[in-house]
Amino acid sequence: MNQNLFASFNMPMILGIPLVALFILFPTMLIMPSNNLNNNRSSSIQQWLIQLMLKQMMTNHTIKGRTWSLMLLTLITFITLNNLLGVMPYAFTPTTQLSLNLGMAIPLWMATVLMGLRFKTKATLAHLLPQGTPIPLIPMLIIIETISLFIQPVALAVRLTANITAGHLLMHLLGDTTLILLSTYLSSSVITVIVIILLITLELGVALIQAYVFTLLVSLYLHNNS
């Protein structure tokens, strides 16, 4: 058993030097851009995936919104790779740290809001009041909409952190349970192994989905405000 259940979320260190930069930079080594027409298999699959993501995400945007293509593609690739690499045993997932996710969510959200306020001030402010509300409710509704606007970055960051952290915690707990049950009730440990299998499959899906959701929401805010 590790020191405690949360030891795997501590920053790995060597001689007291945190290795966070290496962990964040490592996924970039897995993406290999090339100028050739014929690549090896992994490069061509990467190219095809990136083209798919680009077409999926950016066709609904205006010309102004499409200047964000590189940013959003990088975002979804970064989050997907980090989440997928974290499913491996003994791996550290940077996206479990709230600091990283807040660092990604707040600047992007604020950029969309500021863009909306700068270029379409009236429309952005008009978004704060849904259509067709009865007149007595207007002051309260504006306050509520403002609060929901300000909660967007926090929701983005905490959603990603909580989902990935919960998945990892569940993995650790079930692994410990299986180990202990191996010496007492063997059949229960078989059941927990089956649950682990299902959970890992789920976690792989969650890794991809969370990245997608994050990027999709940022692109939605962009679309509203561009």
Place this chain on the structure above:
Amino acid sequence: MLSRIVLSAAATAAPSLKNAAFLGPGVLQTTRTFHTGQPHLAPVPPLPEYGGKVRHGLIPEEFFQYLYPKTGVTGPYVLGAGLILYALSKEIYVITGETVTGLVTIGIYIFGIKKFGPSVAAFADKLNENNIALTMEVSYRQRLHMVYKEVKNRLDYHISVQNMMRRKEQEHMINWVEKHVVQSISAQQEKETIAKCIADLKLLAKKAQAQPVM
């Protein structure tokens, strides 16, 4: 491959870029000059189509061949089992809950690779097949361009040599003619010529005064 032409053009245009290694990986990719020396003797051996053979997806075949003369077929397996048991018994590797999760995760990966590997590989190959003809065409045209450039270079050299010889001959001849003409004018002849020029000029001046100014 298209970048080769760009790189050679950039190298001839700005040789100082060859030393710009500190500008970062992105710039380095475009400014690093390859193939600056003489090309190897043709035909260049083709690139291998498949990578090195691996056993169990992890260990290269050469390792097994290396141990075969001394320990036979089971040698590397005994070595591997011994290392694992050593690590376990000395608690260099501790069996924790993470071990169970890790074993199950790797099991899932192996299952996924075995089941979906060939279909994904076939899909990746299908992504590439339309581009082979294009690539060969591009490569052929690149080589044609290189040959054309080289031949033109040689011919230009001969032409410039010829031009230079002609120019030198002309200059030499002009200098020789000038020198001899100047030599041949003696001092007496020079005085006579200058006096005649002055007389002619006076005549012209008189004639010019007679005419009205336009």
